[in-house]
Amino acid sequence: KAGVTQTPRYLIKTRGQQVTLSCSPISGHRSVSWYQQTPGQGLQFLFEYFSETQRNKGNFPGRFSGRQFSNSRSEMNVSTLELGDSALYLCASSLEAMGETQYFGPGTRLLVL
Amino acid sequence: QKEVEQDPGPLSVPEGAIVSLNCTYSNSAFQYFMWYRQYSRKGPELLMYTYSSGNKEDGRFTAQVDKSSKYISLFIRDSQPSDSATYLCAAPRNTNAGKSTFGDGTTLTVKP
Numbered sequence: 115k116a117g118v119t120q121t122p123r124y125l126i127k128t129r130g131q132q133v134t135l136s137c138s139p140i141s142g143h144r145s146v147s148w149y150q151q152t153p154g155q156g157l158q159f160l161f162e163y164f165s166e167t168q169r170n171k172g173n174f175p176g177r178f179s180g181r182q183f184s185n186s187r188s189e190m191n192v193s194t195l196e197l198g199d200s201a202l203y204l205c206a207s208s209l210e211a212m213g214e215t216q217y218f219g220p221g222t223r224l225l226v227l
Numbered sequence: 228q229k230e231v232e233q234d235p236g237p238l239s240v241p242e243g244a245i246v247s248l249n250c251t252y253s254n255s256a257f258q259y260f261m262w263y264r265q266y267s268r269k270g271p272e273l274l275m276y277t278y279s280s281g282n283k284e285d286g287r288f289t290a291q292v293d294k295s296s297k298y299i300s301l302f303i304r305d306s307q308p309s310d311s312a313t314y315l316c317a318a319p320r321n322t323n324a325g326k327s328t329f330g331d332g333t334t335l336t337v338k339p
Contacts, residue, residue, distance in 0.1 A: 120270075204271070215261055215276055216326060216327055220269055
């Protein structure tokens with residue numbers, strides 16, 4: 115079975131721009147979660163989607179948004195980029211909604227200049 | 228206070244050493260725990276999970292949970308340079324704070 119895939123793998127943007135990241139979960143997984151990982155903050159939860167609905171949202175500003183499509187693929191968007199948004203953005207999928215183990219993609223490394 | 232706290236490290240050991248990685252948790256309701264391994268510039272990969280009732284062994288890796296002290300451990304026997312990575316412990320939950328709660332990770336270096 116193919117793992118979680120994320121595109122693009124690397125991205126360089128400038129302040130004020132916006133960016134869209136994509137995640138394809140493992141086949142059959144309907145839950146997709148997004149995390150931001152930085153050296154100082156560790157893994158921080160952004161949001162979770164299940165069956166095209168955002169179910170949970172972390173403590174991030176409204177500049178961070180996401181969506182999920184009917185095939186469970188998910189995108190996250192960050193508008194008006196700030197320098198502090200530079201991070202590794204990780205997508206994780208799991209089989210069922212409640213407490214199942216998550217499987218991570220390789221991440222998208224975003225650098226904001 | 229974070230629900231899962233992890234020894235920050237870094238930890239450096241010689242090849243062949245036994246490594247002990249540790250976490251503590253605060254929520255007695257956690258039913259099982261996961262260990263993820265993350266190589267530099269890669270996403271975390273699930274290494275193993277164990278239920279709160281006992282231990283689990285997988286090759287050179289053993290995960291142990293002590294419910295009385297709320298302590299989670301991962302032991303690596305005969306450590307290899309390829310084990311050099313950051314190890315994250317995690318517990319599942321399904322709240323508006325996320326599907327899982329993660330420790331901040333311990334960076335391990337195994338020197339040849």
